[in-house]
Amino acid sequence: MKKVLVTGAGGYIGSVLVRLLLERGYGVLAVDRFHFGIDKLPAEGNGLNLEKEDIRKVDKDSFRDVYAVIDLAALSNDPLGELHPEKTWSINHRGRVRVASLAKDCGVERYIFPSSTSAYGFQEQEVDETSKINPLTVYAKANAKAEGEILAIADKDFCATVIRQATVYGLSPRMRFDLAINSMVRGFFKNGKIPILRDGKQWRPFVHVRDTSKAMLMLLEENEGNINGEIFNVGSNGQNYRIFDLAGRVAEVIGVPFEYEWYGAPDFRSYRVNFDKISERTGFRPDYDVGAGAKEIWQALREGRADPDDPQTITIEWYKKLESEGVEI
Numbered sequence: 001m002k003k004v005l006v007t008g009a010g011g012y013i014g015s016v017l018v019r020l021l022l023e024r025g026y027g028v029l030a031v032d033r034f035h036f037g038i039d040k041l042p043a044e045g046n047g048l049n050l051e052k053e054d055i056r057k058v059d060k061d062s063f064r065d066v067y068a069v070i071d072l073a074a075l076s077n078d079p080l081g082e083l084h085p086e087k088t089w090s091i092n093h094r095g096r097v098r099v100a101s102l103a104k105d106c107g108v109e110r111y112i113f114p115s116s117t118s119a120y121g122f123q124e125q126e127v128d129e130t131s132k133i134n135p136l137t138v139y140a141k142a143n144a145k146a147e148g149e150i151l152a153i154a155d156k157d158f159c160a161t162v163i164r165q166a167t168v169y170g171l172s173p174r175m176r177f178d179l180a181i182n183s184m185v186r187g188f189f190k191n192g193k194i195p196i197l198r199d200g201k202q203w204r205p206f207v208h209v210r211d212t213s214k215a216m217l218m219l220l221e222e223n224e225g226n227i228n229g230e231i232f233n234v235g236s237n238g239q240n241y242r243i244f245d246l247a248g249r250v251a252e253v254i255g256v257p258f259e260y261e262w263y264g265a266p267d268f269r270s271y272r273v274n275f276d277k278i279s280e281r282t283g284f285r286p287d288y289d290v291g292a293g294a295k296e297i298w299q300a301l302r303e304g305r306a307d308p309d310d311p312q313t314i315t316i317e318w319y320k321k322l323e324s325e326g327v328e329i
Helices: 012-024 078-083 085-105 138-149 182-190 209-221 243-254 278-283 290-302 314-322
Strands: 004-007 027-032 048-051 070-072 108-114 158-163 167-169 194-197 203-206 232-236 240-242 260-262
Touching: 004 012, 004 085, 004 108, 004 138, 012 027, 012 108, 012 209, 070 085, 070 209, 078 085, 078 138, 078 314, 085 108, 085 138, 108 209, 138 158, 158 209, 167 182, 167 290, 182 194, 182 203, 182 243, 182 290, 194 243, 203 243, 203 290, 209 232, 209 278, 232 278, 240 243, 243 290
Parallel strands: 004 027, 004 070, 027 048, 070 108, 108 158, 158 232, 167 203, 194 260
Antiparallel strands: 203 240
16 A cells, blocks of 8 residues: 655644545554644554654654655644744744655655645735735745745656645544634634624635545645646635624524624734636545534534533643643644
8 A cells, every 4th residue: 555644643634634544545654743642543553653753853764665745744823833933934844844855855756735825814806826925924934935945846756736725624533623613613602602803804715624635635646747846725715704704604504693702903814715726637626615514513512522621622722731841842
């Protein structure tokens, strides 16, 4: 079987992606520091091997007999990036460029870099992969810098592809409630209303965690000529929402009154994204929409399958706790 090395494998997306890869018949080497626990992944065996390591330290031995790398390891959102800017640059930019370079040197055939549509920052018009980016935060800037350096080493023997993921939502073994849709559902469940960052007019695109994982699987198996050295936005045109409208939609589908309160200064990040390219090149279509994602989270909360008070589900707070205990981030 072909072996795929997944960094950040124990994270929100990684713990979903690893399961899909195994179901598809791939062997998986799951590389992670496992700050959120090793239990977010299946037990080793049946094609899965676990390696507790930092991508800034992993060596060439890890790439032996690896067909492809999917490089998810990152400090994973804007608040964490602003809290730890240098560590964000060291992991999200330099760490992942390092992994890509090692992969190429070791004869790995394919490399996928999951970046973010946050690279677009603020845009008046709808954007696509040819649009000028405008990253506004440390997280977005580090990802954008890595994109360029990784694509620069793509060649006929090393198929490197960047995906800019829409804001992800949905259930995961390593659940996050600090992502927009997930957070809204949790807020309605716990408090009967949600906070909305002023002024709610900002645009964001969204994609389910299983759909972005499916897109990565499709790229692993796509003809190299269609994807090598390319950037793909991952999401769907119908899941671009203004934040205020999104909150109303979430309330509607889970069947609760739309109660909210404003907080904070206006968010200057706003972007509507076109997703035609990945659809046309690979045939990718999402299986989930915002309504389905919100309802599955609501149901999991009601049934006790998701814990709204689990401290690990708010990434920045969990990292603060780890640091207070002497864990190096």
